[in-house]
Amino acid sequence: MKVNQNYKKLRDNYLFVEIGRRTSAFWETHPETDIVRLGIGDVTQPLCPAVVDALKTASEEMGTVAGFHGYGPEQGYAFLREAIRDAYGARGVSLDASEIFISDGAKSDTGNMLDIFDRDNVVLVPDPVYPVYVDTNLMLGREVIFAGGVEENRFLPMPDPRVRADIIYLCSPNNPTGAVYGREALREWVDYARAQKALILFDAAYECFIRDDSLPRSIYEIEGAYDCAIEFCSLSKTAGFTGTRCGYTVVPHALEYEGTRLNKMWLRRQTTKFNGVPYIIQRGAQAVFTPEGQRQVREITDYYLGNARILADMLDRLGVFYTGGRHAPYLWLKCPGGLGSWEYFDFLLTKAHVVGTPGAGFGQNGEGFFRLSSFGDRARVQTAVERILAL
Amino acid sequence: MKVNQNYKKLRDNYLFVEIGRRTSAFWETHPETDIVRLGIGDVTQPLCPAVVDALKTASEEMGTVAGFHGYGPEQGYAFLREAIRDAYGARGVSLDASEIFISDGAKSDTGNMLDIFDRDNVVLVPDPVYPVYVDTNLMLGREVIFAGGVEENRFLPMPDPRVRADIIYLCSPNNPTGAVYGREALREWVDYARAQKALILFDAAYECFIRDDSLPRSIYEIEGAYDCAIEFCSLSKTAGFTGTRCGYTVVPHALEYEGTRLNKMWLRRQTTKFNGVPYIIQRGAQAVFTPEGQRQVREITDYYLGNARILADMLDRLGVFYTGGRHAPYLWLKCPGGLGSWEYFDFLLTKAHVVGTPGAGFGQNGEGFFRLSSFGDRARVQTAVERILAL
Numbered sequence: 001m002k003v004n005q006n007y008k009k010l011r012d013n014y015l016f017v018e019i020g021r022r023t024s025a026f027w028e029t030h031p032e033t034d035i036v037r038l039g040i041g042d043v044t045q046p047l048c049p050a051v052v053d054a055l056k057t058a059s060e061e062m063g064t065v066a067g068f069h070g071y072g073p074e075q076g077y078a079f080l081r082e083a084i085r086d087a088y089g090a091r092g093v094s095l096d097a098s099e100i101f102i103s104d105g106a107k108s109d110t111g112n113m114l115d116i117f118d119r120d121n122v123v124l125v126p127d128p129v130y131p132v133y134v135d136t137n138l139m140l141g142r143e144v145i146f147a148g149g150v151e152e153n154r155f156l157p158m159p160d161p162r163v164r165a166d167i168i169y170l171c172s173p174n175n176p177t178g179a180v181y182g183r184e185a186l187r188e189w190v191d192y193a194r195a196q197k198a199l200i201l202f203d204a205a206y207e208c209f210i211r212d213d214s215l216p217r218s219i220y221e222i223e224g225a226y227d228c229a230i231e232f233c234s235l236s237k238t239a240g241f242t243g244t245r246c247g248y249t250v251v252p253h254a255l256e257y258e259g260t261r262l263n264k265m266w267l268r269r270q271t272t273k274f275n276g277v278p279y280i281i282q283r284g285a286q287a288v289f290t291p292e293g294q295r296q297v298r299e300i301t302d303y304y305l306g307n308a309r310i311l312a313d314m315l316d317r318l319g320v321f322y323t324g325g326r327h328a329p330y331l332w333l334k335c336p337g338g339l340g341s342w343e344y345f346d347f348l349l350t351k352a353h354v355v356g357t358p359g360a361g362f363g364q365n366g367e368g369f370f371r372l373s374s375f376g377d378r379a380r381v382q383t384a385v386e387r388i389l390a391l
Numbered sequence: 392m393k394v395n396q397n398y399k400k401l402r403d404n405y406l407f408v409e410i411g412r413r414t415s416a417f418w419e420t421h422p423e424t425d426i427v428r429l430g431i432g433d434v435t436q437p438l439c440p441a442v443v444d445a446l447k448t449a450s451e452e453m454g455t456v457a458g459f460h461g462y463g464p465e466q467g468y469a470f471l472r473e474a475i476r477d478a479y480g481a482r483g484v485s486l487d488a489s490e491i492f493i494s495d496g497a498k499s500d501t502g503n504m505l506d507i508f509d510r511d512n513v514v515l516v517p518d519p520v521y522p523v524y525v526d527t528n529l530m531l532g533r534e535v536i537f538a539g540g541v542e543e544n545r546f547l548p549m550p551d552p553r554v555r556a557d558i559i560y561l562c563s564p565n566n567p568t569g570a571v572y573g574r575e576a577l578r579e580w581v582d583y584a585r586a587q588k589a590l591i592l593f594d595a596a597y598e599c600f601i602r603d604d605s606l607p608r609s610i611y612e613i614e615g616a617y618d619c620a621i622e623f624c625s626l627s628k629t630a631g632f633t634g635t636r637c638g639y640t641v642v643p644h645a646l647e648y649e650g651t652r653l654n655k656m657w658l659r660r661q662t663t664k665f666n667g668v669p670y671i672i673q674r675g676a677q678a679v680f681t682p683e684g685q686r687q688v689r690e691i692t693d694y695y696l697g698n699a700r701i702l703a704d705m706l707d708r709l710g711v712f713y714t715g716g717r718h719a720p721y722l723w724l725k726c727p728g729g730l731g732s733w734e735y736f737d738f739l740l741t742k743a744h745v746v747g748t749p750g751a752g753f754g755q756n757g758e759g760f761f762r763l764s765s766f767g768d769r770a771r772v773q774t775a776v777e778r779i780l781a782l
Contacts, residue, residue, distance in 0.1 A: 003648050003649050004509050007507065007656055007659060010659065010663075042461035043461055047454050062438045065437055069634040071433045107666045111665075132664070166393065245669045265395075268401065272527060279634040280635065
């Protein structure tokens with residue numbers, strides 16, 4: 001039996017391992033220190049009451065003959081697909097429920113979606129970038145090229161018409177930079193993709209942090225996007241589902257390449273290799289889209305945005321260049337004093353006892369930058385800010 | 392953007408669509424009939440109380456700051472992996488918890504596992520067969536060859552040393568035939584795989600129905616299997632998790648091909664393309680492995696086996712050839728009177744108002760055979776039997 005040799009091209013990602021190693025080493029020699037973690041990309045606030053109630057009710061149902069649910073539709077129950085369709089509709093994005101696929105999260109679907117594309121496609125990803133976009137393509141033996149996010153473009157790379165690409169990744173609001181594309185910039189990307197017959201994979205996992213109606217929360221707010229874009233979204237950040245696992249992927253019927261409808265291919269992929277998201281979890285997800293659920297999850301994202309505001313104010317006071325922190329849970333700052341990412345990591349850890357994420361872990365262009373996350377507890381964020389300002 | 396052309400090799404699977412179409416058509420012209428469905432491969436009994444309690448408790452936990460769980464380990468929580476390790480250990484199969492990966496079901500993992508193998512491998516699958524074994528390999532462009540299950544070998548095909556294969560699928564107790572390999576037969580397969588440096592993908596999704604300790608419930612009960620086999624298992628049938636989605640896959644550290652450890656590759660695949668099973672669901676799954684949970688789920692599988700016994704007794708009385716029905720929830724019978732699979736389907740539907748599954752839907756060798764399932768309600772099974780015997 002021969003193994004997939006493409007796996008040898010993957011580099012081990014030591015980013016969070018190395019963060020853990022350095023933090024533990026410092027802690028061992030300074031056991032009295034109180035370390036504040038602003039590095040984590042995970043949420044910390046509990047599930048909202050509407051979701052918990054729905055999960056419990058569905059669990060009870062499953063214990064009864066009348067309420068038991070066995071195999072469900074692989075693409076998700078209609079009650080949830082229709083709730084999501086209506087939520088898009090309320091924002092002016094018209095979708096059919098059959099264009100929406102319920103998933104166990106955007107990470108699974110962004111990886112698995114690649115099954116339906118030929119190996120021989122050129123993939124364009126931003127740098128810095130969420131590392132799994134790159135790794136999932138390398139596993140399949142695809143060529144990956146980069147669009148550079150830098151200080152000059154405020155980490156919002158734009159298309160270069162001289163560059164040929166078949167598959168284009170965009171993530172807005174961005175992880176790790178927190179940068180958000182405006183309508184005009186996204187339109188340029190859509191026009192570029194259409195001109196090349198390329199496909200945009202749009203990661204909208206952080207759309208819930210957008211508080212300005214002039215900023216697009218969905219790629220489908222841009223004219224022409226139904227013909228050239230798949231959108232991935234998730235309840236992980238919207239409703240604290242990182243450990244509850246539910247997302248959704250939009251594959252419009254209008255998407256057609258080489259005479260083949262991608263919606264039909266993806267349905268075939270999912271019915272063959274997936275058996276749907278647990279009924280209980282889909283009932284929990286449905287509760288997010290009720291008026292009560294929307295109010296409750298909004299409170300939570302407002303809380304994180306409040307943390308982001310506190311961190312942004314600190315950076316403003318320090319006069320440091322940064323992106324994000326508005327309409328995004330991440331702040332991406334230029335390390336002061338020309339420090340490298342890991343040098344600044346060590347500086348913050350040893351002097352302020354604050355842990356963040358070195359930008360170098362997200363690609364070449366991340367060197368010299370640093371990510372702070374607003375997913376922590378308010379009091380801890382304030383403690384971190386006081387310590388950093390006191391330095 | 393170029394699409395994966397291998398998808399064009401897939402044939403649409405109309406089996407259950409056609410069953411539904413013919414059933415509806417009959418129903419429309421005979422609205423007074425009471426149709427008994429013995430075709431379904433889904434369970435019908437509710438989740439047991441131990442599982443429901445664990446699901447509710449975990450849901451409540453997730454609503455509290457102290458009990459909230461965000462991203463979990465992609466390979467599953469230690470509490471569940473260790474419970475499964477202990478359950479294997481109690482049956483004499485020694486595993487390390489790091490060899491066990493928690494999944495959202497055997498269907499996902501049998502499909503996704505193929506990512507880590509080269510395209511250029513020959514795949515040997517039994518015929519008749521669970522169709523997704525074939526389709527998931529065709530999607531990747533692999534050559535698929537067949538090992539014939541026929542009346543003469545009681546639908547338990549054995550290895551042919553003249554046939555070269557790299558990846559071998561075995562499913563025991565089998566879907567759709569209900570046939571169960573004995574220890575000696577599995578040993579032959581293990582020896583064959585080792586001689587060829589091939590890999591066995593062993594689908595143990597129905598192991599919980601084995602009630603005879605002399606029959607292997609795990610491939611690892613066979614000497615040498617740690618070196619040549621991956622085992623997929625599921626709580627779908629064990630504990631009624633078809634709509635709750637939790638399974639597990641065993642990838643031993645001893646598995647090494649071309650100098651590469653498959654355990655490490657699969658861990659890399661899962662950490663890159665998967666984010667684990669919901670915490671709540673894993674707590675529910677853990678409850679299956681408690682003494683109380685084991686007692687409760689055993690009652691349910693005993694109930695289905697009781698149904699199977701009733702169907703087997705009927706076939707014995709009719710003098711029809713069949714496999715399965717003991718240590719398996721399925722019965723695979725030779726259509727009486729030389730009828731084809733669909734002819735017998737129509738006969739049962741129109742004369743007895745009983746719906747089963749035509750064997751022709753599971754491969755060439757399924758023609759002339761028919762699958763009955765014991766996953767229904769006891770009284771309905773008895774009704775079906777009375778009607779068929781009265782014919």
